[in-house]
Amino acid sequence: MTAFTPRLAALALLTLAFGAQADEVQVAVASNFTAPIQAIAESFEKDTGHKLVAAYGATGQFYTQIKNGAPFEVFLAADDTTPAKLEQEGDIMPGSRFTYAVGTLALWSAKPGYVDAKGDVLKGNDYQHLSIANPKAAPYGLAATQALDKLGLTEQVKGKIVEGQNISQAYQFVSTGNAELGFVALSQIYKDGKVTSGSAWIVPANLYAPIKQDAVLLNKGKDNAAAKALVAYLKGPKAAAIIKSFGYEL
Incomplete structure (x- = not known):
């Protein structure tokens, strides 16, 4: 049996603290971005400890679901008009909309x-x-x-x-x-x-018209640390490298 040394005790406390800070984010993801977000999720979870839970579908269908109260906290759309509409209708955190990829x-x-x-x-x-x-x-x-x-x-x-x-x-x-x-x-x-x-x-x-894909932090995610962390992560170099590897422009 391994002795419970002061070093192990410190590690245990660190793990507990890390676990307490970790959170889960519910993300609505446009179907075209399935493979990239799966790769990003692995990196995001490793780097932040937060868990990303994704649902995949059509952008227009997600709009309807969000308006009907779906529990999504971050929305990665396949266009820029749908997130802009949600912004105009007050369903996102002000200033959170940005283009994460061009398809x-x-x-x-x-x-x-x-x-x-x-x-x-x-x-x-x-x-x-x-x-x-x-x-x-x-x-x-x-x-x-x-x-x-x-x-x-x-x-x-x-x-x-x-x-x-x-x-x-x-x-x-x-x-x-x-x-x-x-x-x-x-x-x-x-x-x-x-x-x-x-x-x-x-x-x-x-x-065809440019396929600018915008992401937003929805109102349901305003107090979720994991949701905020994901939005920030999508703007960072690791996510950018993954997105480009799948043929998107930034």
């Missing part, structure tokens, strides 16, 4: 070599289904419709669209083969400078 749209297929470097596969029309996220609820879905419109392909693809509730479901339709290709967030298929599976075309930024 990139990609056309992707789970099949290697299926999507060419210029995205001409879209014009070729040799496919049955094209997956996109719901443009009314998911900013990446809206960006997809904007790109199709600028390419003059809206009418051509109308009968081929398979719509997911959010960008995760749009990705799932393609990954499972229910759609030959689809518009997804680059972060879902990209890590450390390369596409991780299948084939993809990174859609030029001039084909």
Whole structure:
């Protein structure tokens, strides 16, 4: 049996003190940011002792849930308009809104070599289904419709669209083969400078409005140390490195 030395006693007190200070933060996260926030959570919890509990979904759906009293304390949206609306409506802590990432749209297929470097596969029309996220609820879905419109392909693809509730479901339709290709967030298929599976075309930024993704500290998190710590952490160098590794701009 190990003797309970003064050093062990000090360590025990330190652990108890650290545990007492640790808190939990409930975070609503846009689906496109699933992989990055999971990586950030691991680093955040290690560095601060706080625990991050995330829910994933479409930005528009989260807006409705927040307005209906959902217990979220921090909101990481896939756009900047929804957080701005919550700010105008008094649902966030004043001055807490900031852009944590700028997203990139990609056309992707789970099949290697299926999507060419210029995205001409879209014009070729040799496919049955094209997956996109719901443009009314998911900013990446809206960006997809904007790109199709600028390419003059809206009418051509109308009968081929398979719509997911959010960008995760749009990705799932393609990954499972229910759609030959689809518009997804680059972060879902990209890590450390390369596409991780299948084939993809990174859609030029001039084909859709910038996907500025804003984060806010919601009123429910105003007294939560973990919520405040997460907002600060997202602005720091460790989070920035992770975010960039998934293909986002800062």
